[in-house]
Amino acid sequence: MNAPDRWLRDGSATSWQPPIAQLIEDNPNARQRYRMRGNHLVRHSVYSNRNEEKIEVKEDTRVPSTTIFTFNKEDHTLGNLISQRLHKYPYILFSAYKVPHPLFAMFELRVTTDGSITPREAVTKCCADVVRDLDVLQQSFTTEWLGKRIVTEGEAERQARDQNPN
Amino acid sequence: MSRSQPHHSPAPSRPHPPPSDAHRSLCANTSAIRSTVKHLRDQTVSLAKPRSRSTRMDPYDVEGGAINVRFLHADSVRAHFIIQNFNLETANALRRVMLAEIPTMAIDVVEVMDNTSVLADEFVCHRLGLIPLIAKGVEDLLYSRDCDCEGYCEQCAVVLTLNAKCTGRDIMKVFARDLVVSAGRPNEDVGNPVIVDPERQGSSIVKLRKGQAIHMRCIAKKGIAKEHAKWAPSAAIGFEYDPANKLHHLDYWYEDDPKEEWPVDHDRINLDGGAPTEDEAFNYDAVPSRFFFDVETVGGLDPDQIVAEGIKTLQRKLAGVIQQLQGGGDGADGADFGGAQSPTLNGGYGAAPDQGYTTPYGGNASVWGGANAAAGGTTPYGATPYGGGPSW
Structure with missing residues (x-):
């Protein structure tokens, strides 16, 4: 059973927010900071639990083409990146994320599209585009770094020669 | 097992691309990247930048609008550089990843x-x-x-x-x-x-x-x-954009006059298109596009490696999202973004029916496999987690 189903257990389908008490009950992090995996200590707030989904996907039944993605063990790094990036696509009507509680390592991303593409596809495409951008960045960075290092080393060598002519 | 294989040649077990095609697929890949970037840029421009502003010749942007890096300083402990034609959310995500999520x-x-x-x-x-x-x-x-x-x-x-x-x-x-x-x-x-x-x-x-x-x-x-x-690889990461505060993302505290009381970094402002003129109207559509990074290492990794690893880690994270969303969310035991989990334990992602990352993009394996060969490390998708068979 994934978390959003449980949040709606009381029948109040009007709220997509998890009650904080339920979050505490669900999240072992609230009870202990570590868990043992074999003989190894694993910090709850950082590393994935294999029993939980990394991303829980829940359709919003009240608004068309709307999905709420719950990212477990992820933070603002991904939340802000995806939600802001989505704003740049013309078919996105709404995209925002929130961290329901700072002590729980998760965020919720809500995405509404105009129907020409599903929110799931939109997020996937968005991520793929960022990956491609980062590839370009990586290539430019590597080239420029090598160039700059050669220049810096050349200068250092010349300075050493100037100070010590023999 | 140590990694003795040269990184740019694909492991024999990997289906795409065949070694002889490496160069061609790299070229095809570059053009694919270009078209994607161009496509994205067109959208961004129509949303954001009025032409009058962006058509002004920028002496520091020789790349003509593609994402690029300029170095201000580079030595064994520090990398001081500018990323141009980038966006704030990705730059910030990269900063956060370099601070907190690179394995050391x-x-x-x-x-x-x-x-x-x-x-x-x-x-x-x-x-x-x-x-x-x-x-x-x-x-x-x-x-x-x-x-x-x-x-x-x-x-x-x-x-x-x-x-x-x-x-x-x-x-x-x-x-x-x-x-x-x-x-x-x-x-x-x-x-x-x-x-x-x-x-x-x-x-x-x-x-x-x-x-x-x-x-x-x-x-x-x-x-x-x-x-x-x-476990932090970096001692400090300097991060700045819009040093002249043209976007008004900052609201300076002051007693009488902020111009008198706050220091001005003329060098950076000059690198960022110069100071605004007195009568320049506020541009409501402007977005930051040039980012100053100053990465200093603790010593465990070279500064360029920190950036390279940061990019790779972020790419893996995103690839994890793609993987999970396309896999229909059935990867309960397989998805831990950022490589924080050993692929060898569950057989690796390569064992998945969709061959990891190759299929989603029209079989263009090189997008994920060959693009980063120059980086000197393993590519985010070429090596184990999302590519072919385990190689360590």
């Missing part, structure tokens, strides 16, 4: 055999944890929690032994250089203490007087700074 090495468990120094055991252990260790080649190590061993082993840990006793009359200092690294590491770099000072001593650990001794076994493990700051 640090002493995590200490067995105290003897400690008659004036410092308490836990005090010394804390100091040991903070000693920077070389993180080159950490990818050859497993995370301890993913290892099948009891506690630690050669696959997931490096053992450093500290054994010192003061016998002379003078006070003896114990340094990081006195840590003896165990044999059997996957490569010769991981886990060595960082020693950069001219005396080759490394970090200072304790002082001993005559008769005092210290004997500890330190188990260094792989980890990320999100768990504990001792």
Whole structure:
């Protein structure tokens, strides 16, 4: 059973927010900071639990083409990146994320599209585009770094020669 | 198993691309990247930048609108550079990843055999944890929690032994250089203490007087700074955009006149298109596009490696999202973004029916496989987690 189903257990389908008490009950992090995996200590707030989904996907039944993605063990790094990036696509009507509680390592991303593409596809495409951008960045960075290092080393060598002519 | 294969040639077990096609697919890939970037840029421009502003010739943007990097300074501890034609959310995500999510090495468990120094055991252990260790080649190590061993082993840990006793009359200092690294590491770099000072001593650990001794076994493990700051690869990351505050993202506090009271960084403002003129109207559509990064290393990784690893880690994270969303969310045991999980435990992502990352993009394996060959490391998708068969 994934978390959003449980949040709606009381029948109040009007709220997509998890009650904080339920979050505490669900999240072992609230009870202990570590868990043992074999003989190894694993910090709850950082590393994935294999029993939980990394991303829980829940359709919003009240608004068309709307999905709420719950990212477990992820933070603002991904939340802000995806939600802001989505704003740049013309078919996105709404995209925002929130961290329901700072002590729980998760965020919720809500995405509404105009129907020409599903929110799931939109997020996937968005991520793929960022990956491609980062590839370009990586290539430019590597080239420029090598160039700059050669220049810096050349200068250092010349300075050493100037100070010590023999 | 050490990685002896050259990184740019694909492992034999990987279906795409065949070695002879490597160059061609790289070219095709570049054009695919270009068209994607162009497509994205067109959309961004129509949303954001009025033409009057962006058509003004920018002397620092020779690339004509493609994402590019300019270096201001580069040495063995620092990389000071500008990313141009980038966007704020990705730049910030990269900054956050470089701060907190790049795997490095640090002493995590200490067995105290003897400690008659004036410092308490836990005090010394804390100091040991903070000693920077070389993180080159950490990818050859497993995370301890993913290892099948009891506690630690050669696959997931490096053992450093500290054994010192003061016998002379003078006070003896114990340094990081006195840590003896165990044999059997996957490569010769991981886990060595960082020693950069001219005396080759490394970090200072304790002082001993005559008769005092210290004997500890330190188990260094792989980890990320999100768990504990001792795993942070960077000492500091400078991050700035819009130094002239043309976008009004900052609201300066002042007593009488902010222009009088706040210092101005003329060099940076000049690098960012110059100071605004007095009568320049506020541009409501402007977005930041030029980002100043200043990455300083602790010593475990070279500054360029921090950036490269940061990019790679972020790409893996995103690839994890794609993987899970396209897989229909059935990957309960397979998706831990950022490579924080060992692929070898569950057979690796390569065992998935969709061949990892190759299919979603029209079989264009090179987008994920070959693009980063120049980076000197493994590519985010070429190596194990999302590519072909496990290669370590």
